[in-house]
Every structure is written in structure tokens, then in C-alpha cells.
Amino acid sequence: METILIADDHPLFRQALILAVSRVAPQAQILECGTLAAAAAAASTAQGLRLILLDLKMPGAMGYSGIALLHAERPEVPILVVSSAEGAGVADEARQLGAVGFIPKDSDLDSIETAIARALGGRAPAASAPRDPEPLPQDVAGLTPTQLKVLIEVIDGKLNKQIAHDLGMSEATVKAHMTTIMRKLGVQNRTQAALVARSLGLDLRH
Incomplete structure (x- = not known):
């Protein structure tokens, strides 16, 4: 079914x-x-x-x-x-x-x-006619659901301790996720990661 x-x-x-x-x-x-x-x-x-x-x-x-x-x-x-x-x-x-x-x-x-x-049926709805999207400067496609959750918390300005509490994981796990996130996004720190996420619209309150 x-x-x-x-x-x-x-x-x-x-x-x-x-x-x-x-x-x-x-x-x-x-x-x-x-x-x-x-x-x-x-x-x-x-x-x-x-x-x-x-x-x-x-x-x-x-x-x-x-x-x-x-x-x-x-x-x-x-x-x-x-x-x-x-x-x-x-x-x-x-x-x-x-x-x-x-x-x-x-x-x-x-x-x-x-x-x-x-x-x-596998067709694009008429209300959003197909258009070739421009490549994203940094793609989020490679992030796992958990990494996305961590990144969204970072955009919200939360520290690792707060993120760990909110997501029910250890601070060490949060740090490990942040290391992976920064590597996948090609950035050097959490501020740059947040800026990349904002450029993708993840913080726009639509």
C-alpha cells in the first residue's frame, strides 16, 4: 500500500x-x-x-x-x-x-x-514550471538528517552544550558532527557554516 x-x-x-x-x-x-x-x-x-x-x-x-x-x-x-x-x-x-x-x-x-x-505521476506541478536550478555554492545534500539538525541549531546561535541538550546527545558527539559539517561544506569554522546555511535559505522564516 x-x-x-x-x-x-x-x-x-x-x-x-x-x-x-x-x-x-x-x-x-x-x-x-x-x-x-x-x-x-x-x-x-x-x-x-x-x-x-x-x-x-x-x-x-x-x-x-x-x-x-x-x-x-x-x-x-x-x-x-x-x-x-x-x-x-x-x-x-x-x-x-x-x-x-x-x-x-x-x-x-x-x-x-x-x-x-x-x-x-513523477511530473512537476504546473504551478511550478520546471526550470534548471543554478548550482548551489555549497550543497547540503551530503549532510545527514542529524547533521542538518545540528546546523540549524548553530544558525540559531546555540553553543555545543545547548545543542547537545536539545538533541539528546553528548557534547563530544556535537563536536564530531560539527567537524564533519564543516568539512562537507568546505568551511573553517561554525560562523562560516552558519553563513553558508543562510545562503541556502535555511534561516529564512517563510
Whole structure:
């Protein structure tokens, strides 16, 4: 059985997405999550996961971090962003970090259903026409989900001790992750790592 994950913290809009999914894929199992942490946990264990519908503005998310984290968890699963975020560049930046498309929350139900159907069929939703993305100066694709979580905490200005407490790991483990993160991003210190992350939109509060 195929599974579709809906990650949105607004119950009413989540119900609208459930309705759209049930019309497009009536046999699919639907998982609902209201926080980014819950969505990441569900994505990591879900069987037959075919599609993730993701709101950018979720508890635990910072800018585009939800896309980066879920893409790292399940890189083979398409992510369709459904958000109230505005701006001409939002859809392009979302796609660069792993999303297959962007659907504004003010879209009608028919448009959302069409986008879901196209995403399940392996096609880019019409609302975000395909465009060749510019190469990122430093790619986050090589970071693991845990490393992304550590990096997001660094952007938030937290010290290793605070990060260790928040993520339930030792300071030594945090230091080891930071060493790996800096190597993968090609930087020399945590400040440069944070700057790179900001250049990727991970701290933009969409």
C-alpha cells in the first residue's frame, strides 16, 4: 500500500489536504503530522512512502529546513510544498533544496488535486514550471538528517552544550558532527557554516 505524508500544523488545512489526497489516491494510507520533528520521524519509518506534502511554516522548522531535513531522510520521495509563503523566488529555492513543486495555500481544491496527481505521476506541478536550478555554492545534500539538525541549531546561535541538550546527545558527539559539517561544506569554522546555511535559505522564516 502506498503512503502519503501530510505535514501541516493547521488542522483545517490539513483536512483539506486529506480530502484532496483521498480524491486523487483513494487507496493510499495517509499520515498526518503537525510538527517537523514528527514529520521527520514518520518519514524515516513509513513504508511505501510515495509523496510528502509539506508546509514551510511548521513548529520546529526554520525557513527551508523542513525540505532539507525530509529530503535527507527520504531522498527518493517527492516533496510537494503547500505553503502561504510569498515571493517569486520561494518556489525556485524550495525546488533547489529538494522539493518537486510549490502550491500556494490560496489555491483551490482542484488545483491542489492536480498538483498532487502530477507529483505522484513523477511530473512537476504546473504551478511550478520546471526550470534548471543554478548550482548551489555549497550543497547540503551530503549532510545527514542529524547533521542538518545540528546546523540549524548553530544558525540559531546555540553553543555545543545547548545543542547537545536539545538533541539528546553528548557534547563530544556535537563536536564530531560539527567537524564533519564543516568539512562537507568546505568551511573553517561554525560562523562560516552558519553563513553558508543562510545562503541556502535555511534561516529564512517563510
